[in-house]
Amino acid sequence: MSANQPSIGEMMAATVPMARTLRLEFGETTPGHAVVRLPDQSEYHNHVGGPHAGAMFTLAESASGAVVLAAFGDQLSRAVPLAVRAEIGYRKLAMGAVTATARLGRPAADVIAQLDAGERPEFPVEVTITRQDGAVTGEMTITWTLRPKD
Template structure:
């Protein structure tokens, strides 16, 4: 099961928004949200909350892809997030996530008995490639008790 399939099966909001996982690797996650009038804001584009969920879902996909082999000993958790809305989003939007730290460094911290934190950076673009938002989600791997 891919990271995208896992998220679609376990996170109800993914299904609710109809998110499509285009690519999910340890290097990059790409998630598309189709244009859906039920999730529009007052000016006809995707609601800010839907865009946040899209970007956060892309960050979760890359975390699962990069650290899925650590799930038996640690649980990934979002610690904090910051989003900047840059330009009006209209139509379908796509979020692309990248890890801000090498996987090996994060795992080494976990191996040392620490609770690592690492950023995931996400860009949100319209179909015409215009940048509509940027988000950073800081994740941790909380060791199991």
Template sequence: MSVGEMLTATVPMVRTLNLEYLETTAERAVLRLPDQAAFHNHVAGPHAGAMFTLAESASGAIVIAAFGDQLHRAVPLAVRAEIGYKKLAKGEVTATATLGRPVADVIAELDAGQRPEFDVHVAIQRADGAVTGEMTIAWTLRPNA
């Protein structure tokens, strides 16, 4: 089962928004939010909350792709998030997530008995390529007790 299939099956909000997983690797995750009138805002674009969820979901996908082999000893948790809305979004939007630190560095901290923290950077884009928003989500790998 792919990361996208697993997250679609286990995260109800992914199904609610009909998010589509286009790419999920340890280097990058790309998700699409189709244009859906039920999730529009007052200017007929995707609602800010839907775009936040899209970006956070992309961050979760790359975290699972990068650290899924560590789930037996640690739980990934989002710690905090900051989003900036840059331009008006219309139509479908995609979110592209990248890790802010090398995977090996994060795992080395986990191996040393620490609770590593790392950022995931996400760009939200319209179909024409314009960046409509940027989000940074801080994640941690909390060691299992």
């Protein structure tokens, strides 16, 4: 990104109201992975005092969106990225701040080749959610597509 262009995190905060609402913090974002943090906020706690499952889902989905934007931002003039489906597994109790790390599940070049061939490619993004001690509290797979514009 140049000094005049907003970061992926700034773009996400500007265009995704839930990212602003949860005050998500966007860290390192590359075409291969993205790191997003959900600060500990009592207004988004569940009945046991940790982040609500819905907040964790939004964290993971937002991290996946950040990596998709980093990988395919140059394709936005001809395709719209859309989440198709998602599956999340909650592994351990999450307490305090949690961090989602998203990884693109297919080479971006393969996805773009399908788009170039006139297809509507689908590709997975794998997300791991960890708490501050490094323990994995959740894992999510989001399948995305690039829907060609008419």
